[in-house]
Amino acid sequence: MSGSHLSRRDFMKAATGAVGGVITAALGIPVIGFLIAPALREDKAGAPIAVGKLEDIPVGKFHPFSFTITKVNGWERTASNYGGFILRNSEAPDDILILSSRCTHLSCTVNWNESANAFLCPCHDAKFGPEGQVLDGPPPEPLGHFEYSVDDQGVLTIVPVELKSEA
Amino acid sequence: MWQKLYTWLDERLGLGDMYANLLDRPEPKGNWWNTLGSASLFLFILQGATGIFLTVYYTPSPDHAYDSITYIMNDVAFGWLIRGIHHWGASLMVLVVFIHMVRVFVTASYKYPRELTWLIGVGLLLLTLGMGFTGYLLPWHQMAYWATTVGTQIAGSVPFLGEFILKALRGGPDLSALTLQRFFSAHIWMLPALLAGLIGVHLYLIIRHGESHFPDEED
Numbered sequence: 001m002s003g004s005h006l007s008r009r010d011f012m013k014a015a016t017g018a019v020g021g022v023i024t025a026a027l028g029i030p031v032i033g034f035l036i037a038p039a040l041r042e043d044k045a046g047a048p049i050a051v052g053k054l055e056d057i058p059v060g061k062f063h064p065f066s067f068t069i070t071k072v073n074g075w076e077r078t079a080s081n082y083g084g085f086i087l088r089n090s091e092a093p094d095d096i097l098i099l100s101s102r103c104t105h106l107s108c109t110v111n112w113n114e115s116a117n118a119f120l121c122p123c124h125d126a127k128f129g130p131e132g133q134v135l136d137g138p139p140p141e142p143l144g145h146f147e148y149s150v151d152d153q154g155v156l157t158i159v160p161v162e163l164k165s166e167a
Numbered sequence: 168m169w170q171k172l173y174t175w176l177d178e179r180l181g182l183g184d185m186y187a188n189l190l191d192r193p194e195p196k197g198n199w200w201n202t203l204g205s206a207s208l209f210l211f212i213l214q215g216a217t218g219i220f221l222t223v224y225y226t227p228s229p230d231h232a233y234d235s236i237t238y239i240m241n242d243v244a245f246g247w248l249i250r251g252i253h254h255w256g257a258s259l260m261v262l263v264v265f266i267h268m269v270r271v272f273v274t275a276s277y278k279y280p281r282e283l284t285w286l287i288g289v290g291l292l293l294l295t296l297g298m299g300f301t302g303y304l305l306p307w308h309q310m311a312y313w314a315t316t317v318g319t320q321i322a323g324s325v326p327f328l329g330e331f332i333l334k335a336l337r338g339g340p341d342l343s344a345l346t347l348q349r350f351f352s353a354h355i356w357m358l359p360a361l362l363a364g365l366i367g368v369h370l371y372l373i374i375r376h377g378e379s380h381f382p383d384e385e386d
């Protein structure tokens with residue numbers, strides 16, 4: 001732009017740029033919102049889930065359990081399976097450890113291996129001890145656990161939200 | 168820095184030449200009716216962009232097509248806007264392309280050397296109508312279903328070949344999942360690809376021949 005005089009051509013250039021900018025913003029914001037909308041939805045914690053009766057769960061052994069959570073994702077209901085292991089340390093109804101079977105590395109499912117006395121992950125050879133602690137392999141943290149309660153009929157119920165365990 | 172980058176690109180891509188040939192042409196002396204072709208191009212790009220975004224959620228299956236569109240309308244941020252633009256843009260595009268053609272006819276711009284530009288334009292109009300026809304089925308609601316039943320039935324009334332045409336359009340004797348899927352494929356891949364290609368040739372011819380002389384008293 002030369003001096004104080006704005007030429008017709010420069011004015012047209014600036015105006016085109018300004019209008020273009022406004023249009024870009026007016027289109028860009030809705031489009032970004034449109035694309036990321038499902039990522040902004042909050043994941044609600046599910047209702048507590050009964051996983052068995054105490055009398056059916058042996059003491060001193062890892063007892064596997066699983067549950068399904070069905071969520072509405074978009075126009076479909078998606079059922080996902082989760083699972084874990086219940087360890088009753090003694091007869092007392094509050095002396096229970098409930099570990100998640102989801103490997104803390106990349107979410108494969110671990111299995112209890114009696115002879116190794118550890119949870120083994122088939123994907124990248126992780127090894128977790130009986131308290132869920134990492135013994136070997138790539139996982140960054142111990143297996144997660146679930147909160148639980150036992151009612152007067154002896155039904156064991158968990159809150160289906162995996163909690164981080166202390167290292 | 169920018170100057171260097173520009174020079175680097177210009178040497179390889181010939182940006183300056185492109186600018187001179189495509190944009191720095193003599194200022195048109197025509198009138199506003201001559202902007203309808205550019206308006207058609209803009210609408211094509213708008214339909215393309217909004218259409219691509221719709222495919223993020225839209226599902227071409229009889230079980231989910233309608234649900235996925237309800238989801239776009241009610242649960243996706245600005246879904247109503249993107250779909251609304253695509254929905255109304257479709258009708259507007261047919262209208263604008265048609266008026267563009269009427270203008271070319273009225274100003275007799277289809278004469279030598281522009282006959283090919285006109286013929287390709289006819290193809291563009293038919294393809295745009297094809298986009299409307301195939302897109303209309305996609306929501307898979309009653310209106311879409313019966314409109315396509317009727318539309319394909321009409322195509323089926325062609326002598327001798329009718330039965331075959333009807334089956335080829337529907338992917339069988341009845342409207343089914345196959346119909347929805349092939350209409351979707353035509354709507355998002357085949358017809359847009361043909362449109363884009365023909366638009367390219369159309370525009371090349373327009374730049375090559377320049378704007379036609381606007382008829383005056385002597386014509």
Ligand code: HEM
Pocket residue numbers: 211214215216217218219221222225236250253254256257258260261295298299300301302303304305306354355356359362
């Ligand atoms: C060239 C011009 C185009 C026209 C005239 C057109 C026309 C239409 C029409 C009439 C509908 C039905 C709308 C409704 O009833 O809601 C539709 C839907 C749809 N179109 Fe297009 N379309 C065009 C380009 C495209 C492109 C390029 C794509 C994708 C690459 C696309 C993807 C879709 C999708 C996914 C739907 C279903 C969603 C809906 O029905 O709202 N369209 N289109």
Ligand code: FES
Pocket residue numbers: 103104105106107108121122123124125126137138139
């Ligand atoms: S997922 Fe378990 S070790 Fe990688």
